[in-house]
Amino acid sequence: METELSTSLGIEHAIFGFTPFPAVAAAITRAGGLGVLGAVRYTAPDDLRRDLDWMERHTGGGPYGLDVVMPARQAGPPGAPAPTEAEVEAMIPEGHRRFVRDTLARHGVPGLPDGEASGWRITGWMEHIARSQLDVAFDYPIKLLANALGSPPADVVARAHGQGVQVAALAGSARHARRHADAGIDIVVAQGYEAGGHTGEIATMVLTPEVVDAVDPLPVLAAGGIGSGEQIAAALALGAQGAWLGSLWLTTIEAELHSRALTGKLLAAGSGDTVRSRALTGKPARQLRTEWTDAWDGPESPGALPMPLQGLLVAEAVSRIQKHDVVPLLGTPVGQIVGRMNSERAVRAVMDDLTRGFERAVDRVNRIAGRS
Template sequence: MRTALTDLLGIDAPLVGFNRSPGVVAEVSRAGGLGVLAATMYSPEELDAQLTWIEERLDGRPYGVDLLVPGHTAPADPADLLASLQSQIPPGHVRFVEELLERYDIPKPSTPREQNPEILANLDPSGVPALLDVVFAHPIALVANALGAPPPTLVDRAKDAGVVVASLVGKPEHAARQLDAGVDVLVAQGTEAGGHTGTIATTVLTPEIVERAGGRPVLAAGGIATGAQMAAALALGASGVWCGSVWLSSHEDITPEPVKRKFLAASSSDTLRSRTRTGKPARQLRSAWHDEWEGEGSPGALPMPLQPLLTAEAWSRIDDAAEAGHTGATALESYYIGQVVGGFTALRPAAEITREIVDDCTARLRELAGLVGDPSRTRPQTVE
């Protein structure tokens, strides 16, 4: 299968697999697509190790990295940054989370944890140069920015290294800003997608972005987990697809098993866009956590980054307890997932999922081509 995306990246199939698990990234690339590592929570040392691990399994096949790089950076002391942000969290919100965990009998950690080091990796802009040094020290084929238009420092380094720059857009007006910033590939993410997403459906958004892309490749994202859905995206003018949620049904994905079991039991109507995890609307699996935040006495979600600072330890405790089979934690347990969760029937290898999507897409495109008559044939005469 050949499109503008396969030509640009040198891949066999126009499918990008986005996931936080290095195992998924490696298997998608090995199966002919482009695996992209969600690297927003890694320190420079951790990221270097993960990229090295991926490369050792690819035999030179291309892969990519997705970072969270703010448009403007300034030096900051992590301790001062954390203290400043935590001082802005109202006591009532802290009390609400504590009481919620008590109602569900969520155990406290046996040993004290560091104070939100993962969040600081995203919030402290002083760490950005080190992350970029790691990324461009590796032979990546694509770098994507998860936070608006990429800054000139990222784009310039990518251009010098011959690395493709991609960025997600959720509205047509976002496309112009991304193109002005020097983005090579636009990812049109519809509301069906998991994680942070807008309100426009993929089938509406994709052709709008294609029209504004000025010939640059556009990938459709959101609601794509099958070959038929991939074929539909290509029919809309996309040069490929960006898939995220589907890998949560893979063996290689690192999402805890209790969450995966909930995914397998869910329908496509069991997700919602909620601000209660990050402070911004993010699609995730509905659980008792969301019911509590929507119930009487809820103080409402705080804006990003205060909400994730407020809830990070709570989610760690919930994950740990659910992993051990705790009933209350299992009721609260959730994760980011798109509406395609309703199609999950079993956990499978990521490579098998990749090949099935591509093969079924090819078959579907051939079926559709058969619907078009041969224009060289004359129409049969009607008998009166």
């Protein structure tokens, strides 16, 4: 499964696997794809350095990438110095804090143990944190730098290019994609409505060819709704130069979800069990539908705050829900493809399935086209 882009990156299959887990990213790379490690949870640069050292030892020299989250805009007035986390915290209305407290109380969610800080921090979304992650990442031979929120700043793109690193950015519309192309990025990830995480309203089937046309000749990866080789074949038929998969890895054996209960929810969920909600970050992000997202969509909800306020607001609540495994509230970003994530398998087995399914789909369209 080779495209110009996969050749330029030195991978065997045009499969790009986004994951927060180094063991998953490394296994994707070892299986011939490109593992892309999500950096957002690394608020301490040393933790990222430790895991990239580990990646170096476990990718067998194969290419891998890093995904950061640099928002196009900071909270606060434009042109002002970046606010501190405390300043951002102070922007959160008391009514919203009360809604979080009441919702947690209604579900009997205990607090965090004394002295334990919220493990789930939104600060990785803030530009100075993302920049400290990049300072670490550029010490390693990463092949791809992806940004999940808008185009990265011009100096970051220039620095990446100076080190031979291709830059990718996610887009939910042709207009966003053209903005990325104007900003000098190399690869657009067209992220359809059905994708997990931040996503727009245009479905992958429609979005992919629109973005391909909009940024031609830049390569486009299709994201959203892809969890089988047949779906990869569909994405490639639509003009993509590869498929970007995120959700599918969450139920691999190498994934380190914080609890078995969450894995169980993912394995049991159908394609209709996700919701596109602002409850997690302030921007619409597809995730498991839970009693937590239902509360934010319900009549008592004060409505989500803009990014990054919402993330700060709910950070401790999410930590408490995870810490105590409060199953009805337990969720995670995931796409509609969760409906086919029904067993735990090794990354290698998943990759083998993807490439076999792709070959089957090629056979199928050839038969239909009367070419076999």
